[in-house]
Amino acid sequence: MIIPVRCPSCGRVLGDKWEDFKERAQDGEEDPKEVMDDLGVESYCCRTVFLTHVDLLEDVAEYKKT
Template identity: 35%
Template structure:
């Protein structure tokens, strides 16, 4: 496999500027389906998780 996390912010920037996810991945050089799926199937959960308080036992 190939690490892909270093390009997550750049991918989001490209997509948010109007390009399609396909074009963004092509621009970043991700040609293999296994790499592309990491971007296309990612779900950002941090905003949902951050709403909950931390409870100490």
């Protein structure tokens, strides 16, 4: 849904890096490994969060009750 603000395993803040990652690795052509290295996301627990996240926020927002 929305990227966890912190890594559930180690607690490092990840929420501020998601937009950069998405722009460069998912929408862009860059290698996800290099983007994560560049953003300072080094531990595998945090990398898992980035690589397995499915961004559904926009889809779910359509059904928001008003």
